[in-house]
Amino acid sequence: MRIDVLTLFPEYLAPLELSLIGKARREGIVDLHVHQLRDFTHDRHRTVDDTPLGGGAGMVMKPEPWAEAFAAVQAAGRAELGEQARPLVVFPNPAGAPFAQATAQEWSGRDWIVFACGRYEGIDERVYEHLADGGVEVALASLGDYVLNGGEVAVLAITEAIVRLVPGVVGNAESLVEESHSEGLLEYPLYTRPASWTDPDGTLREAPEILLSGDHGRIAAWRREQSLARTAQRRPDLLEASERRGDAGAVTKP
Ligand code: ADE
Numbered sequence: 496m497r498i499d500v501l502t503l504f505p506e507y508l509a510p511l512e513l514s515l516i517g518k519a520r521r522e523g524i525v526d527l528h529v530h531q532l533r534d535f536t537h538d539r540h541r542t543v544d545d546t547p548l549g550g551g552a553g554m555v556m557k558p559e560p561w562a563e564a565f566a567a568v569q570a571a572g573r574a575e576l577g578e579q580a581r582p583l584v585v586f587p588n589p590a591g592a593p594f595a596q597a598t599a600q601e602w603s604g605r606d607w608i609v610f611a612c613g614r615y616e617g618i619d620e621r622v623y624e625h626l627a628d629g630g631v632e633v634a635l636a637s638l639g640d641y642v643l644n645g646g647e648v649a650v651l652a653i654t655e656a657i658v659r660l661v662p663g664v665v666g667n668a669e670s671l672v673e674e675s676h677s678e679g680l681l682e683y684p685l686y687t688r689p690a691s692w693t694d695p696d697g698t699l700r701e702a703p704e705i706l707l708s709g710d711h712g713r714i715a716a717w718r719r720e721q722s723l724a725r726t727a728q729r730r731p732d733l734l735e736a737s738e739r740r741g742d743a744g745a746v747t748k749p
Pocket of ligand 1: 586587588589636637638639640641642643644645646649
């Protein structure tokens with residue numbers, strides 16, 4: 496999988512050299528390129544923004560550096576992946592579609608994603624039109640209903656969520672199956688040894704006995720109940736959504 500990131504702050508993406516993602520890069524599973532958007536300007540000040548037409552607060556990102564950057568990144572990607580290759584261009588944006596586990600699943604199967612990190616008030620609307628008219632697949636993705644200073648932190652989160660689903664990145668593929676959101680439910684509670692633990696306040700805390708029973712069928716049923724109860728308590732919206740779809744949550748119905 497190839498990933499390109501266009502940003503004014505390449506250093507923000509440094510954590511992608513660490514841990515599982517860093518390992519996936521070193522192993523050649525993920526080919527990640529971070530580009531400085533200012534490299535696609537031509538004036539002495541390397542200007543990427545200007546005041547909003549029509550007035551208003553803040554600054555808007557100019558279209559020219561973006562268009563040039565997309566052309567260069569697409570050329571570089573095609574030189575590597577073949578002339579037929581087409582990227583998905585993702586703009587992290589609080590006004591985008593919510594990024595969820597299903598999105599991560601879908602995008603983890605892509606050969607090539609280009610992330611475009613906006614800053615300031617946002618990017619000139621004509622950049623999106625230019626890409627769409629050129630036949631480029633564009634997605635706006637939101638991490639949640641709050642505003643970050645730019646797309647970089649969202650790219651860190653989205654890249655981690657995607658790349659860990661690429662086969663070979665997470666050693667134990669089974670751990671991907673049971674985790675929160677993989678089935679539209681939150682994960683059941685986890686315990687490890689010691690099964691009886693006295694906490695620093697002197698309270699004895701026992702792990703649920705069923706987990707020591709060795710009865711894998713009953714353990715699986717207990718875990719599923721716990722997942723459903725937790726989801727009902729913390730995220731009832733997820734159960735309602737899965738009931739509408741007719742999957743995981745539907746089993747709660749008598
Ligand atoms: N950029 C700024 N805020 C954002 C958010 N909530 N999600 C994705 N990208 C963003």
